Amino acid sequence: MTGQDSERIFKPADTADWWRGAVIYQVYPRSFADTNGDGVGDLAGITAHLDHIASLGVDAVWLSPFFTSPMKDFGYDVADYCDVDPIFGTLADFDRLIARAHDLGLRIITDLVVAHTSDRHVWFQQSRQSRTGARADWFVWADAKDDGSPPSNWQSVFGGPAWIWDARRGQYYMHNFLPEQPQLNLHKAAVQDALLDAARFWLDRGVDGFRFDAINFAMHDPALTDNPPAPPGGRRTRPFDFQSHVHNQSQPGIVDFLARVRALMDRYPGRFSVAEVVGEAAEPEMQAFTAGETRLNSAYGFSYLYADELTPGLVRRANTAWDGAPGQGWPSWAFSNHDAPRAVSRWSHGRDPDRFARMAMLLLIALRGNVFVYQGEELGLPQAEVPFERLVDPEAIANWPETLGRDGARTPMPWRADVPHAGFSTVEPWLPVDPRHPPLAVERQEVDAASMLHLTRRLITMRKATPALRLGALTFRDAPAPLLAFDRILGDEVLTCVFNLGHEASGWLPGGSFDRIEAVNLERDDGTGLAPLSGLIGRRRSI
Structure with a gap:
């Protein structure tokens, strides 16, 4: 690093509420940097580029899943909560990553997926063997109706019924997402204990916090009550869209589980917790999951991520509810992430994408709450175009061309403009590099003082130096x-x-x-x- 680079590194104060008003950079590990030449990003690649992240002036890094997984949903189908998938490296690689991050003044936040596991997880393998085993009720199992049909009308997010018949048990198991992601039964204290043990494993390794993936999907109605139809109107591309999801998710017991999570995390000073909350009625749940001093610190919603247009009304609706009333939690905002098309393409509507990216970054930095910046957002990357034959996202493939899916937001990070695959890898990457991305590569923007990259650094520096913007x-x-x-x-x-x-x-x-x-x-x-x-x-x- 040069002396100028060193001056851009900010070491946040070691305080319990460092996260309040923080700027957090999201890394999607598969697409950040590949060091072993297999076309997939890895932990060593993240470590090699932590200087770039630190130079932005951010407070922390959120890592999307890197746990052992068959990768049906690219890591969100966890087969072992306490190990690293070989495609990303080893636990030793993770330890090196976190040590280097802490040396640079960066905190590390990881995903924790508590609503479901992979069907390859040993818990599920044991649960499906019989109805009487030690983990028989660790997942959501139910008998068929008299006519053999599923126990309820619940639909999965990725299409089709939320129930799969399993001949070994002679029962259906529930899945809110892919069939390979069976739903955990968080009504069971033993399941909660096991998940808390997994959280403790990573806290003991030095992790600074967790993002709780799809936390409002973590519990179901034990009575298996049918969901009512959704109100008329709205775009419907999946059976899931035809229902109001009041029974397959969003159950009151989630708050009690989060209180247990908070109690554990409070034993580790300075740790941060944020809930991902998805759905039409996310706002009340975001408030409930973060109220008071015994629940999570913050909630990460989708008000902006799924919006088709950036308007004053959208900003007012998203932010008015978070007015700082006594006992209220703290919001977290993102304009782009790995699940939503990049904001530059989604919102610019034919206007100059560079101008839009600059204005959007200034707006994001000005909002009250925590700010999440997705990898490549500091470069102004547009949504990548991925041809159908290269799609890997199961949602994109199932619903193409009605929904473009998530692959276009997950393509490789461009590091250099003048080498194959934009410097991400020495071989063809798991997703293609969009030809519009190499000209926006990090190396090229580094030498341009007027670039989006330099603007992003300046804006984050301003936010950190201006208490009114941060707090x-x-x-x-x-x-x-x-x-x-x-x-x-x-x-x-x-x-x-x-x-x-x-x-x-x-x-x-x-x-x-x-x-x-x-x-x-x-x-x-x-x-x-x-x-x-x-x-x-x-x-x-x-x-």
């Missing part, structure tokens, strides 16, 4: 659509944030005097208005 309240201002305006307030400091989300220039600016501290895409520097896809943050001279 302050958020109050919306009246502004004509498609303009968005809000204040970030902490003590006597008031920052006004204004964004033009539209296609046309606007002469509107908020009243009062303020000193500009950051701006993107302003075509005029005279303070007379906002170009399309521009934004600014100013410190007010008076309220």
Whole structure:
């Protein structure tokens, strides 16, 4: 690292609430960097590029699953909670990764998948053998109806009934996702104990926190009550979309399990917990899972990730509920991740993608809550185009072409523009490199002071140096659509944030005097208005 690189590394204060207002960088291990020439990213590749992540100034790194898995759902089908899949390396590789991250001032957060396992997990292999074994009730089993049909009308996310017949037990088992992902029975204390043991294993290795994958899917209604039909309207591409999911998920006992999780994590000072909450009624669950001091620290929702358009109304709806009321948890926001098409492609609607990426990053950095930046977002990567014959995502294949699936957000990270496969690997990667990505590679943007990469570093630095952005309240201002305006307030400091989300220039600016501290895409520097896809943050001279 150069001296300049070293200066860009921020070592966060060693405090229990370091995560409040943090910026967290998500790594999708399969697609970050391949060091052993098999076309799949690995832990050693992440370690080799931690300097790049640290140079952004982020507080922590979230690693998507790297556990032992048959990879039917690319790691979210866990076959061993306490080991590394050989495709990613070894436990020793993980130990080296976490040691290097901590040396750089980075904390490491991993996924913990508690709703289901792989059907290859020894727990399930034992459970399916008989109805009387030690783990017979560790998964959700049920008899057929009198006519042989499944026990309920529940549908799986990836298509078809949420029940699979198993001849060994002469019963159906439940799966909310793939048939190879049988549902754990978290109503059983022994199952909870086993999952807490897995969490303890990684905490003892130095992990700084967990993201709890699809946590609102973690418990079912034991009565197996049929789900009611969904209200009319909305896009429906799967049988899953035709139901209101009030019985196969979102059960009240989840909160009690999370209290056990929090009690464990509180024994390890400075650890962070965030719930992933998916679905139409996610907001109340996000609030419930993070309320008070005995549940998780934060909730990671999908308000932005599944939105087709970025509008002032979307931002208001997503953020108004998180007003900092007493006892309320802390929100976490992301515009892109491994499950959703990249925001630049999803929201730009034919406009300049570079301008959009810059404005969106400024907006993300300005929001109240924790900020998650997905790998490649700091480069302004568009959603990759993956031809049908190269798709590997089971959801994409099953629903093509109605839904494009997740592969386009999971293609390899471009490190260099002038070498094969953008420097990700020496062989053909597991997913192809989009030809639009190498020109945006890290190496090329490093030498361009005006690049998206340098802007991202500057914006994260600004957020870390500005308490009102990291910790302050958020109050919306009246502004004509498609303009968005809000204040970030902490003590006597008031920052006004204004964004033009539209296609046309606007002469509107908020009243009062303020000193500009950051701006993107302003075509005029005279303070007379906002170009399309521009934004600014100013410190007010008076309220």
